[in-house]
């Protein structure tokens with residue numbers, strides 16, 4: 001079948017709207033008509049180096065049009081959100097940790113199905129797709145059943161997509177991994193969509209929540225959505241500002257920036273036994289800190305996809321959202337799909353919290 005897609009023809013170039021050919025779903029796959037898709041920082045990061053032609057996008061939501069013969073969890077007409085893929089057969093998938101699937105890179109970042117095939121072709125050329133289980137910068141997606149989450153049809157389908165990546169990543173880092181006790185202190189570095197999801201989750205856990213960012217508008221939004229304190233790191237002396245707020249050091253920190261200097265500040269802001277969760281992909285290749293600085297029981301944990309089982313965690317978050325207790329939709333700015341490059345520019349400039357493309 002034909003689908004409209006925003007194709008990346010060369011790394012670093014704008015997305016190009018064009019028609020692609022999409023194959024039929026295989027027995028374990030689902031054809032979804034996309035209603036909306038978020039734009040995540042990971043899309044923009046991969047757009048700088050992913051082998052082209054490529055079809056990115058991984059925060060899609062939509063309606064099931066067709067299912068493969070082995071699919072049992074959804075049927076045509078169901079409303080769904082899409083999340084990362086996992087193999088379903090390794091020991092980590094079997095023990096409830098699909099975010100750490102041993103085949104995670106192959107099934108999410110190879111641009112192909114595990115057997116090397118792709119469902120998407122353009123002008124006779126194979127397109128690198130199947131990105132994070134979906135490639136949702138397109139009107140239709142062929143996704144593996146394990147990346148599909150059925151959602152309550154009474155929920156707002158247009159806002160559901162970012163729950164499959166950004167919102168789940170921020171909230172899950174707090175609720176699934178750090179699990180702060182009420183009254184704990186937590187510093188969240190970066191008040192973008194992922195950071196604010198973490199901030200709201202920490203405020204649901206009755207924490208003292210300090211948002212750290214260089215952008216005053218983002219800090220204001222963070223405070224409106226649950227941060228108890230804010231630190232403007234553009235003013236410098238971030239560590240001193242944090243020490244003034246919590247002289248004994250924080251119980252927890254979350255880094256969403258992937259920047260070496262920020263990671264170091266996050267670790268050094270912790271008190272004894274403090275835990276830092278690293279949840280963002282950013283520009284730095286490495287992080288460094290004095291080895292003595294973690295002798296006091298501090299630890300640093302990398303976290304993928306909020307360590308969640310999407311089929312369990314997404315419905316929980318969407319329910320909280322519907323109840324008004326996880327109001328991440330306040331960060332969303334909607335753009336028509338055709339204006340994807342304008343939306344990307346807005347994300348890059350930081351002028352929108354979360355851009356969502358609608359079809």
Ligand SMILES: [Zn+2]
Pocket residue numbers: 086087088089090091092093094098100101102103104
């Ligand atoms: Zn696996």
Ligand SMILES: [Zn+2]
Pocket residue numbers: 040041042043058165166
């Ligand atoms: Zn993402």
